[in-house]
Amino acid sequence: MILSRLPAPRAIRRARLAVASVVLASAALLAPAGALAQGMSSDPTLAQTLFEEGRRLMEAKAYAEACPKLAESQRLRPGTGTLLNLALCNEALGKTATAWGQFKEALFASKKEGNAAREAFAQEHINALEPRLSKIVLKAEGTPGLLVRVDGHDIPAAALGTPIPIDPGAHEVEATASGYSVWSTIVQVGESADLKTIAVPKLQPAPPAQTAAAQPGPAAGGAGIAAGSSAGGGGGEGLRTAGFVIGGAGAAVLGVGAVFGILAAGQASDAEKDPALCPGKQCTPLGRKEIDAAETKALVSTIGIGVGVAAIGAGAILVLTSGRPRAEGASAAGARPGAPGRVHARVVPLLGPEGGGVGVMGAF
Incomplete structure (x- = not known):
């Protein structure tokens, strides 16, 4: 039987280092995150x-x-x-x-x-x-790129033609489209069970000397109806969503890295202690195979931890730069x-x- 000198301690140390990295990385990430959460909460x-x-x-x-x-x-x-x-x-x-x-x-x-x-x-x-509940119904002609707003808030195209609950009082309805003149009107909504239908006409092309109508930006939030x-702002929410998705994926990869680190440490340690595989710290070919498999798991663990930590860090940056919802x-x-x-x-x-x-x- 051919025996080889067991470099098991190296595999075990690598696996244990991978597991320790998970703990240290988690502590490094969670400590500032906790402080930050307290500051932003x-x-x-x-x-x-x-x-x-x-x-x-x-x-x-x-x-x-x-x-x-x-x-x-x-x-x-x-x-x-x-x-x-x-x-x-x-x-x-x-x-x-x-x-x-x-x-x-x-x-x-x-x-x-x-x-x-x-x-x-x-x-x-x-x-x-x-x-x-009083409601309004917005009906619009087919102007290309038409955007309808009520009190400065964009109304989704799917909501056109649907009765929308609205607070009583005066409301401004505005319609815009790139290259067309702006149309607007004021509608007075009654206090109880009023129903107002606003017909938005097809917009007229803007005069040649006039610059194209600017694309409307995000509408400011305000007093609500129906919710x-x-x-x-859409951009901020998009960054927050991306941050949580990337951070969540990073946490998952980090977990996988930790699992592989634990498996590597256990496999190398078991092989070292098994007299049939590595008697007297000298490994048989089968024992050497077990040690190699443990080192492969340790390598996967190291890579997974690195990728996971980087993804969590990137996600945290996106959430922080998105602003408070x-x-x-x-x-x-x-x-x-x-x-x-x-x-x-x-x-x-x-x-x-x-x-x-x-x-x-x-x-x-």
Whole structure:
């Protein structure tokens, strides 16, 4: 039998180093990430203070002052209780569509949390608001590249021709397209169960001396309808999404690297201790094969850890440079801000007298 000197300690050291790298890399990444998260996350003290002040103003029926404080509390620390209170505040202000959308969000959140009392509370207000909702229907002629806005917010083409809940009051409807003159009008929406149909005509070509109409940029978020929160800038959200995807993939690769490191350490150690494979630290050909296999796993582990760490770092950079996402709050009587929750749902336009956004029907 041919025996070879066992360089097992090298394989074991390489495998153990790979596993240690995972621990050190995780610590290096998580430590600043934790500090950063604390710096960027909500301020619970300020959120609680604003919530209590908003509740006090609501009890004094100073709704115009209370709603912004509750909205900011919800932005700092999203919670179903704050969301319900904000919905109540907007309902008292006559912003029926905004309140209806926020009650819808709170309903889904309460179902997710298993809070039957809040769920029933939200459903009761939804049922009361729905018959009173005013709506607009936007109809547009086929102008190439047409973009319709309400209160400065882009309306998706799929929403044209569909009745959209909207807060009562005056709203500006604008239509633009590159190379065409801008068309706009003001529509006054009634307080209860009003339905306004706005026919956007085919746009006229811009005069030759006039430069082509500039492409509209991202619309600012504002008071909503049919949902609670406005979408922020598309570019920032795209970077955040890419950052989380890349970071998640990096974490997965890092995990694979750790697994291969553990397997390599175990395989090399077992071979070294097996008297049939490596008697007296001298390996048989079969033992040598086991050691080589362990070194291959250790190499895969090292590569996986390097790629994983790099991907997580790149993802973190993308998230940090994307800016903080905008979240619009909403609100149940006497409830305190709770822990934030999220649920996926459909996106709908948000329209209000102070602006617009893209709303998400679901729990947050």
